[in-house]
Amino acid sequence: MTESDAPASIETPAAFHDHLAQVAAETNDKLNDLLPLPRGKERRVVEAMRYAALDGGKRLRPFLVVACADLFGEPKPRSIRVAAALEMVHCYSLIHDDLPAMDDDDLRRGRPTCHKAFDEATAILAGDGLLTQAFSVLGEPATHPDANVRIAMIAALAEAAGAYGMVGGQMLDLIAESEDLNEQEVSHLQSLKTGCLIAVSCRIGGILGHADPGICDRLHEFGLNLGAAFQIADDLLDMEASASDLGKAAGKDAAAGKATFISLYGPERARERSKSLVDQAVSLLDGFGAEAEPLRQAAKFTVTRHS
Secondary structure (H helix, E strand, C coil): CCHHHCCCCCCCHHHHHHHHHHHHHHHHHHHHHHCCCCCCCCHHHHHHHHHHHCCCCCCHHHHHHHHHHHCCCCCHHHHHHHHHHHHHHHHHHHHHHHCCCCCCCCEECCEECHHHHCCHHHHHHHHHHHHHHHHHHHHCCCCCCCHHHHHHHHHHHHHHHCCCCHHHHHHHHHHCCCCCCCHHHHHHHHHHHHHHHHHHHHHHHHHHCCCCHHHHHHHHHHHHHHHHHHHHHHHHHHHHCCHHHHCCCCCHHHHHCCCCHHHHHCHHHHHHHHHHHHHHHHHCCCCCHHHHHHHHHHHHHCCCCCC
């Protein structure tokens, strides 16, 4: 059966890319609305926030929020607000990750990083601003009328983004530059640094849709597997793709001596592991039916993307 012959309820790879682009455009529009420019001199930090948040990207995390919320019929205006909040946290993490004290990158998504376009102090404040604005958005009644849902989303994101999640993973990533890590430690690093935010994007979609706790846990596990596969694919791209394809410097992991699954086992075994993780992720969607096809396609996208 060809893609054109597929049932309308099944999302084909081509339709997935259109769907991803649509959510990205809607997320950008909402970010633009949620980050208005003030008139005072503090305007500069908001300009930096907008520079980092409105600069494109795949918007995979927003897509996961929306696709998971769609499983439960949640209205799109709500899920897009939550998607924008998740993207604010992701963009904050990229600003800080690019700083000289961290990865010291000059390019992000094909243009100067925030600290290069502005300055280091402004970039730090822009990251801080995006992080705190994300929680402000989640706490607003316009995001969801049920305060308990808003509180649950805030708690889930705070845990995923903090020292026991993404921030802890960034600490381990810095340690990996000077210490040899084994497979278990690399897996833990990647789970925290990349997996936690992707997983909470899925969990929050379920929370937003009033899903049962067990279903939210299942979506979270799907996201963890997806995040692990995504990070391996990122490491492979860092080794194999050009800077122009990536929109940022290539080959930095090897140059820094960071332990990855590629450095431990080579590209082929790493690629096999990423595909196995995708298979595990997709298996967790059994029972959701055709409505989960966007999530299945998102899982496959993680290991077939070129940037």
